[in-house]
Amino acid sequence: MVKTxxxxxxxxxxxxxxxxxxxxxGGPFILVDIGSTSDRILDYVKENxxxxxxxLLTHGHFDHIRGLEKFLSYYNCTVFIDKDEEEKLHNSRxxxxxxxxxxxxxxxxxxxxxxDDEDEINFINxxxxxxxxxxxxxxxxxxxxxxxxxxxxxxxxxxxxxxxRSDLPTSSSRTIKDSLKKLVKLDPSLNVYPGHxxxxxxxxxxxxNICLKEIKND
Numbered sequence: 001m002v003k004t005x006x007x008x009x010x011x012x013x014x015x016x017x018x019x020x021x022x023x024x025x026g027g028p029f030i031l032v033d034i035g036s037t038s039d040r041i042l043d044y045v046k047e048n049x050x051x052x053x054x055x056l057l058t059h060g061h062f063d064h065i066r067g068l069e070k071f072l073s074y075y076n077c078t079v080f081i082d083k084d085e086e087e088k089l090h091n092s093r094x095x096x097x098x099x100x101x102x103x104x105x106x107x108x109x110x111x112x113x114x115x116d117d118e119d120e121i122n123f124i125n126x127x128x129x130x131x132x133x134x135x136x137x138x139x140x141x142x143x144x145x146x147x148x149x150x151x152x153x154x155x156x157x158x159x160x161x162x163x164x165r166s167d168l169p170t171s172s173s174r175t176i177k178d179s180l181k182k183l184v185k186l187d188p189s190l191n192v193y194p195g196h197x198x199x200x201x202x203x204x205x206x207x208x209n210i211c212l213k214e215i216k217n218d
Contacts, residue, residue: 001025002149003044007036008196014038015100017064017195020153022127022146023049030127032056032144032153033195034067041067042074052077053123054113058155058195059141060088061168062097062105069107076111080121082133083114084140084170094169115142134179136172137164143183145190152190152202158183160192160200163211180215 001024007016016035021044023029029049033056034041045052052075058064060081065088068079081089088095089112092104117133130145134157141164144153156164157179166173188203205212 002151002191002193003048004193004199005036005041005044007038014066015063016066017058017061017155018193018197019067020193021045021049022149022151023053025049028053028124030054030056030123030129031071032193033058033064033155034071035063035065037067037070042071046074051075053127054078054080054121056129056144056153057081057085058143058153058157059138060085060095061138061156062092062095062100062102064155064195065089065095065107066097066105068109072109072111078111078113079109080113080115082131082140082142083116084135085138086112086114088138088140088170096168117142132182134182136166136174136176136179138168139170139172141179145186150187150189150191151193152183152186153193154183155195157195158192158205158209158212159194159196160198160205161209163209164195176211177215180212184212184216 003021005019020032092098097105119131121129
């Protein structure tokens with residue numbers, strides 16, 4: 001199962017990405033992105049799960065990693081991030097916290113596993129995670145495909161009705177097409193869990209998202 005946490009309400013103090021907890025209740029879990037420092041996620045996993053198998057980061061922007069140090073003070077687990085994103089964890093210019101107007105974010109994380117395109121992570125709870133590099137929002141942005149859940153976690157690569165911006169440090173508009181081509185080739189029945197906004201399906205995006213439609217029809 002996938003539990004979704006959204007932090008885009010007017011009542012939220014921080015601008016944060018969506019976070020996702022993956023795993024059956026009563027067992028271990030996987031976490032995708034953690035931009036919030038609130039206790040909502042911690043309270044949920046403490047009540048419903050045993051241990052954390054790992055944190056999957058879609059990229060290194062501050063609104064996706066801000067809550068990481070706090071989370072790791074409770075759960076000693078591996079943090080998975082693309083090989084081209086690691087520097088963003090401790091570089092406030094690259095993780096964009098420096099330009100956000102809030103405290104600059106420089107994380108000191110030790111237990112890191114660096115990912116490459118098409119890597120596969122086999123967790124002990126039988127979740128198989130495939131890494132799909134989709135560089136353009138950042139040079140090391142990735143999507144995570146988890147077939148067990150028929151789920152695609154897209155970070156800021158793909159949203160409902162749109163895609164991520166490409167005007168930030170390490171962004172590249174030149175790689176948008178090649179990155180999105182990888183998603184167009186996937187099973188359209190996949191549920192899409194984006195970094196911000198509402199959930200969607202790949203089928204809906206192929207039909208209505210102009211960015212994917214153009215590539216599909218190219």
